[in-house]
Amino acid sequence: MKALCGFLTRWLLEILPGVFVGGPSARVRAALWEDVRRYAGMGCALLAYNPDNEQGFAFETHDHKWRPIDHEGVTLIHRPSDRVAAPSPSCEGWSKASKRRRFGSR
Template sequence: MTVIILTACPPGLRGHLTQWLLEISAGVYVGHISARVRRRLWARVKDLAGPGRALIVYQIPGEQRLSFEAHDHHWTPEDFDGITLIRRPANPVFNPAMPSGWSNAARRRRYGRRQQPTRRPASE
């Protein structure tokens, strides 16, 4: 099985992929294709992606039983002793007062910057 995920790619590329794969969600294509077709299709995706990003996941024999490749993506696959892992870019600005991934409400609760709601005076 092969899965291709597109982000911000031209509509022409999306139409080209529907000739070979099923689009199960916006920008997500799945199907069973041969290795030769997969390689040629991935080369075409890289050529036509333009400013967009693309990921491909496909089955291979081995420990993980899958492999993946990325095109113009911030997250990059890297091989560590035969196991492919995704390397995420480091957070360029680290501020311990505001850890990334926390909502504003969680930050306010943790650091005591809670804003009290204003109350209107009761009308008489």
């Protein structure tokens, strides 16, 4: 990771540990992103940049839980839920009030 950080500081500023900002050309940005993806290993990476679109920015990710998705022309970040869905209990014959008390829903 240190080698990657040193490599990126040639073209970008490191404003926080592991956070790089800059305004390289599209060609340099694409080359940097390829190197980041190659050297990131088991780590994750997120690239945000300003293309020529109405939204004014775009995202690319590498091995990240958050994924950019297109929703009617607008790029959104899909964040998967960390909550584990509880199995729905089958409580036939119980009153609604009893079900609420037992399973904590109101």
